[in-house]
Amino acid sequence: MLKQLRILVSGRTWSSSLRHCSGFVSRMRLVNQLKQDDAACAAALQTGSIFLFHRLNPLLQRIPNGTFRPATLHSTEVQAVLQRLGAEGSLLQDSVLIGCSEQNQAQFCLDVGQLDQAAVEEVCDGKFIALRKAFFLLTGAEAPLVAKAQALLRWHQTNGFCSATGQPTQRNQSGSQRVCSSSGIVYYPTMSPVVIVLVSDGKRCLLGRQSSFPKGMYSALAGFCDMGETLEEALCREVAEEAGLQVHSISYSGSQHWPFPHSSFMLGCHAAVRPEHSQLSVDHSELEDARWFSLQEVSAALRLQAPPPRGAPPPLWLPPKHAVAHRLIREWAERQSD
Numbered sequence: 426m427l428k429q430l431r432i433l434v435s436g437r438t439w440s441s442s443l444r445h446c447s448g449f450v451s452r453m454r455l456v457n458q459l460k461q462d463d464a465a466c467a468a469a470l471q472t473g474s475i476f477l478f479h480r481l482n483p484l485l486q487r488i489p490n491g492t493f494r495p496a497t498l499h500s501t502e503v504q505a506v507l508q509r510l511g512a513e514g515s516l517l518q519d520s521v522l523i524g525c526s527e528q529n530q531a532q533f534c535l536d537v538g539q540l541d542q543a544a545v546e547e548v549c550d551g552k553f554i555a556l557r558k559a560f561f562l563l564t565g566a567e568a569p570l571v572a573k574a575q576a577l578l579r580w581h582q583t584n585g586f587c588s589a590t591g592q593p594t595q596r597n598q599s600g601s602q603r604v605c606s607s608s609g610i611v612y613y614p615t616m617s618p619v620v621i622v623l624v625s626d627g628k629r630c631l632l633g634r635q636s637s638f639p640k641g642m643y644s645a646l647a648g649f650c651d652m653g654e655t656l657e658e659a660l661c662r663e664v665a666e667e668a669g670l671q672v673h674s675i676s677y678s679g680s681q682h683w684p685f686p687h688s689s690f691m692l693g694c695h696a697a698v699r700p701e702h703s704q705l706s707v708d709h710s711e712l713e714d715a716r717w718f719s720l721q722e723v724s725a726a727l728r729l730q731a732p733p734p735r736g737a738p739p740p741l742w743l744p745p746k747h748a749v750a751h752r753l754i755r756e757w758a759e760r761q762s763d
């Protein structure tokens with residue numbers, strides 16, 4: 426492991442200090458070092474693994490048990506693909522650092538949108554699949570990494586110019602920042618904070634749906650935080666706006682990065698309303714519908730394994746397992762059953 430680390434950081438002396446660190450600590454320190462040190466990051470790219478995208482769609486491979494995983498190629502394999510398709514080898518340098526594997530191998534992502542999609546798919550034995558669909562197909566732990574990769578690639582594709590001077594911005598080797606070539610202003614990737622809350626009246630939970638959701642799907646209420654708001658203020662405002670309710674007893678559950686529509690930082694909470702104040706007044710400009718659901722209805726939806734067949738009347742359908750909304754709904758159902 427140390428030998429590998431030394432190669433990755435081109436012999437920098439700090440690698441010896443990692444000898445006493447846990448695997449997790451050494452990985453975090455390696456990623457932090459690679460963000461700051463262009464030469465070390467360029468060296469790590471030569472031995473790293475790469476997640477490929479085509480116009481922000483990740484490359485997935487079907488594995489023998491019928492499930493999907495993101496295709497991860499060694500950088501030498503990506504170079505061979507580029508060569509075979511007649512692309513510039515320097516395209517590899519556009520790779521963006523996304524993390525570090527448990528084997529201390531640096532992980533990158535690269536968008537090959539300028540190459541012919543079908544040709545890359547054939548050479549790599551995979552398919553580029555829209556992230557919304559890929560999110561339902563990926564059951565392993567890689568889904569958050571793929572989401573992070575897409576978010577970073579999108580940020581680079583849309584932040585090529587300084588919003589103060591209009592001049593081009595240049596990225597560092599890892600892609601952790603961009604700097605305006607004229608003013609020196611430094612830009613970092615951004616996320617929008619979103620509060621998401623499962624409201625309960627003690628016996629039932631409140632779920633809503635937007636018209637853009639798949640038929641039958643309901644989720645916890647969510648909304649973007651306004652500038653200057655606390656998490657609690659944003660939560661109370663969103664529930665008041667969308668459902669006409671006043672909540673109390675807010676408790677934090679967990680967070681997640683969510684790549685849609687761009688890059689949101691979801692802050693998941695539970696909250697309560699008094700049963701005598703549970704009369705809904707739904708804002709239909711924001712939500713197509715919002716309703717109270719019983720434990721029985723929610724438990725049945727949690728047991729569903731596959732989407733409802735086309736044409737069948739849709740039962741209650743919940744967001745995918747790795748969405749924080751799913752986690753909030755499951756937590757509520759477990760507490761009710763206790």
Ligand SMILES: NC(=O)C1=CN([C@@H]2O[C@H](COP(=O)(O)OP(=O)(O)OC[C@H]3O[C@@H](n4cnc5c(N)ncnc54)[C@H](O)[C@@H]3O)[C@@H](O)[C@H]2O)C=CC1
Binds near residue numbers: 621685711744749
């Ligand atoms: N991971 C999960 O479990 C879930 C994630 N979500 C995500 O939460 C996000 C927010 O939920 P909504 O009910 O749509 O929010 P919302 O209730 O705040 O309404 C969306 C509107 O807010 C405005 N807005 C304010 N700041 C914005 C910003 N930074 N970016 C975009 N729009 C902004 C826009 O006018 C937009 O149409 C959604 O984009 C959705 O993808 C929603 C439910 C479940």
Ligand SMILES: [Mg+2]
Binds near residue numbers: 646647648667711
């Ligand atoms: Mg909303």
